[in-house]
Amino acid sequence: MVSIARTPHPREKRIIFKNIDRPGWTNEIECYFRDGGYEELKKAFTMKPEQIVNEVKASGLRGRGGAGFPCGVKWGFIKPGGSKPVYLICNADESEPGTFKDRYIIHQDPHQLLEGMIISCYAVNARLAYIYIRGEFPEGAKILERALAEAKEHGFLGKNILGSGFDLEIYVFRGAGAYICGEETGLIESMEGKRPYPRIKPPYFPAALGLYMCPTIVNNVETLCNVKHIVRIGGAEYAKMGKPNNTGTRLLCVSGDVQKPGYYEFEVGGITIGELINDICGGMKPGRTLKAVIPGGSSAKLMSAKDRYKIKTKQPDGKMVEQEVGLEDIPIDFDTLAAAGSMAGSGGVIVMDDTRDMVWVLNNINEFYAHESCGQCTPCREGSLWMKKITERMLHGGGVEQDTATLKSVADNIAGRTICAFGEACAWPTQSFVAKFRDEFVATAGKKGNTNGSTNH
Amino acid sequence: MSAPTELLNVQIDGVWYQFKKGTRVIEACAQAGKFVPHYCYHPKLSSPGNCRMCLIEMGMPKLGPDRKPELGPDGKPVINWIPRPQISCAQDVAEGMGVRTDSALTRECRNGVMEFLLINHPLDCPICDQAGECQLQEYSVEFGTAGSRFLDEKVKKPKRVQLGPRVTLDDERCILCSRCIRFMKEIAHDDVLGFASRGSHTYLTAYPGRVLDSNYSLNTVDICPVGALTSTDFRFKMRVWFLKETKSICTSCATGCNTIIGTRENVIYRQTPRENDAVNSAWMCDYGRLNFHYVNSAERLKIPQVRETEGLANASWRSALATAAEELKQFQKDAVAVIASAQMTNEELWLAKKLIDSLGATYHDIVPRFGEADDILMSADRNPNTLGAQLFGVTGERPGAELPEIAKRIGSGEIKAVVALGEDLTQFGLTEGELKKLPTLIVVGILPNDTTRSASVLLPACAFPEKRGTMINIKGRLQRLNRAVQPPGEARDDWEIIRDLIQQLTGSNGIYLIEDVFKQIADAIPEMKGLSFSRIGDKGVQLVDETEEARAAPVTV
Helix, strand or coil, X not given: CCCCCCCCCXXXXXXXXXXXXXXXXXXXXXXXXXXXXXXXXXXXXXXXXXXHHHHHHHHCCECCCCCCCEHHHHHHCCCCCCCCCEEEEEEECCCCCCCCCHHHHHHHCHHHHHHHHHHHHHHHCEEEEEEEECCXXXXXXXXXXXXXXXXXXXXXXXXXXXXXXXXXXXXXXXXXXXXXXXXXXXXXXXXXXXXXXXXXXXXXXXXXXXXXXXXXXXXXXXXXXXXHHHHHXXXXXXXXXXXXXXXXXXXXXXXXXXXXXXXXXXXXXXXXXXXXXXXXXXXXXXXXXXXXXXXXXXXXXXXXXXXXXXXXXXXXXXXXXXXXXXHHHCECCHHXXXXXXXXXXXXXXXXXXXXCCHHHHHHHXXXXXXXXXXCCCHHHHHHHHHHHHHHHHHHCCCCCCCHHHHHHHHHHCCCCCCCCCHHHHHHHHHHHHHHHCHHHHHHHHCCCCCCCCCCCC | CCCCCCEEEEEECCEEEEEECCCEHHHHHHHCCCCCCCCCCCCCCCCCXXXXXXXXXXXXXXXXXXXXXXXXXXXXXXXXXXXXXXXXXXXXXXXXXXXXXXXXXXXXXXXXXXXXXXXXXXXXXHHCCCCCCCXXXXXXHHHCCCXXXXXXXXXXXXXXXXXXXXXXXXXXXXXXXXXXXXXXXXXXXXXXXXXXXXXXXXXXXXXCCCCCCCCCCHHHHHHCCCCCEEECCCCCCCCHHHCEEEEEECCCCCXXXXXXXEEECCEEEEEEECCECCCCECCCCHHHHHCCHHHHCCCCCXXXXXXXXXXXXXXXXXXXXXXXXXXXHCCCHHHEEEEECCCCCHHHHHHHHHHHHHHCCCEEEECCCECCCCCCCCCCECCCCHHHHHHCCCCCCCCCXXXXXXXXXXXXXXXXXXXXXXXXHXXXXXXXXXXXXXXXXXXXXXXXXXXXXXXXXXXXXCCHHHCCEEEECCCCEEEEECCCCCCCCCCCCHHHHHHHHHHHHHCCCCCCCHHHHHHHHHHHCHHHCCCCHHHHCCCCEECCCHHHHHHHCCCCC
16 A cells, blocks of 8 residues: 555544654554554553553543444453453454545554554453454555564563563454454354354353353454553543543544545544535535535445434533534534434545435445345345345336335335344445435436336246 | 242233243244244254344333332333344243234334345245245245235346255255254254355355265255255155145154154155154154155065965965964974064064964064164164064064074074064075075065065065054154055055964954054053053153163164
């Protein structure tokens, strides 16, 4: 990956991405040392593991992989003194369309991840950890292998790390190229050498019955990097960034119809969709207007620029005030986007302008999910391909009047009825696209060339 | 609510029931008379929860500020319903749990899954072997629609795949429930099946370089809820709705797996396992299952025959039995041998012992059959009723121990008369020439062999699916055979033939029905006291308890 030296935007708050594209920065450990690397690990070893867990709890850090589950709460599920070994897995299977943040950490700042991981392992008492990296990142895997070797050489891995008495090995595990391996229980199955069919929860919550049926913590790359900074500044100080229940910074990956797509880091909720597009990403392309945004990776529900959204904001006096705002005025944080009917997800912001054909866009997304459905649960397996077949047929002039209604009902029959969240991931695009741009779907379905129903029943 | 600790209170469709702790929700619903449709769930296998047909609404007691369940006006807990539907196959009941199996949401879920399962299904029911016992068909009636909203091309998948020597796969019919995969892994201990590819293109296959050739492969056909896996032996032979089903047991080894024999117009088309947790769970081996074709053979012996100068000639039963008795009466005790079979029923063996006693025959035994036991169902003892033969004294502690002596004495001419009940005497070293030299050889049999060809009197009898009677399996369980088909031609029940022979030798014995024989046995054998065919029932009766099992097990050779 070519690294282009680029100055962060003044509105950014770069903590995790501090070294990304930094002039003179390399991913070697010596460079990391020059920047104070592994000092937080030394500090962590002066603390008790439960102190670190408490700091992470106090920080309010929420998972950066997509679900936004509080990291400290997740760690708290691991009961100290259990008879089984604890595993920690770094989920580096970054596969959500529109998301490209973790790969920059891996490529340019792998030691930040390793330091965060080692601290996290110490906190949850994991003596064996894995970095599960997607198969499509061969270069990233190589870089991580080298970084692991460097860390080991300097005594940050292995037996009795820095004289702490704590032992740890970290291994890179390469995926074979399936989106579902990013689902934590699918990932675990895959590591066990099986088809990555997500497990039923309950009872197979990783913290209780994870890898090899042992307690396992699965955290995203960005989440683990944050742990290093929480140790550095303390949980309370960290929690001052962002806003309550939405603390810290967030990496955002902007793609689509903006002048300057790219990756940025802001305090959570520190920027609105409109500011991101117009102030940071150089606005829409000339002569184009904003049509819609998918704020958190392709599975997040689409938000239309035409709509008004009810959001709650906390006033200085602590009161919550409900406001109705336009799309551009929505701040990007977990709770606000959820309240507005979508989600912060994986931080992949996909921007669409007025030239976009929504049936085409949905078909593009449907094609991805039909291809990636693992096939375990009936509704997702059959429904994802069916939705793709409908949108594709509509695009090729074979639409029929009932297609719009069928699309919606197929999606409704998937969401909430499958083992894992892929059901929602593949249904939400269709549900939201049809709801927000119904007229476009009806129009496309009625376009000339219709066969008005094939006989292929 | 002060339920005993082992019972949990669960509300199903508004009514409160009590279930044992550890009961699956889907089983609890069934016990309450609320059947929950399902495909992937099978009570004998692990629950993957993948078909999503068993989605129901579930809830747990609403807790008050004191963390105790809030009670409604009826004094029962108020239930907090989970908004998302839940699968009922992978969870056990819990105290105060609420379940709705017939709400609008559950119906919507089932209709949705049903539609999804059918959109890529070939809908080739007219030529599908599963038609008539297909759960896609069954649930379509309740949860399907008459028309299809699916306007696009169906997914194409492999068809007529020979997964192994006995199982044929149609991947387009497969609903990917994974029952067969789990059976092979969890029960047959041969992890040979798996899914390949992804999403709607997923298909069932054997691992590269492997075939589904386990001796238990046909169980996958039984548990396949659709027509994806079919028995290569049975397929296209008969529509299942024409099959008459007779409960019986398998006689291919000493396990005595419970079976259903499927017949139409006196022809056997298939055998399938019948659930009995005391014997075979829900399974049977392929060997036993397919070991019935000889019954339908055109070669079956149909008419009694008596040796004339030119060879065997057809005779009436009356004259054949009279001839047999006349011949046998000529010899001294030590010149007569009776070779019986541990493939005979208890009733036949009981009468065989009476025949032995009537003749005063010094030499008698059975022909043992041994193979290799597996750790699943198949017993090393391939005779189904060795215990019966021992119990009635037809053979001793070591079945077959007398055979070398008998063979020697036949060879030397000291034994001049042999009664062969269902066994081919060449199996223990005798030659056809030696048998031909015997002055008297009374043979009861079903198919021609060297022994029947050497008979002086040949009496055609019944194969196991043509009989009523009982057998005792290797674990000391008394089980019943039932007649599924009539014997061919003039062939008669073995017990009647032996009874008539005894009658010819010693006069009337007051036995008219097979029940009379069983009554004699029940009166004589303490373990069977008070038993009758009806008391034995469909699932048998344990005669010896587990501690005596070792004693009851036959000696191995």
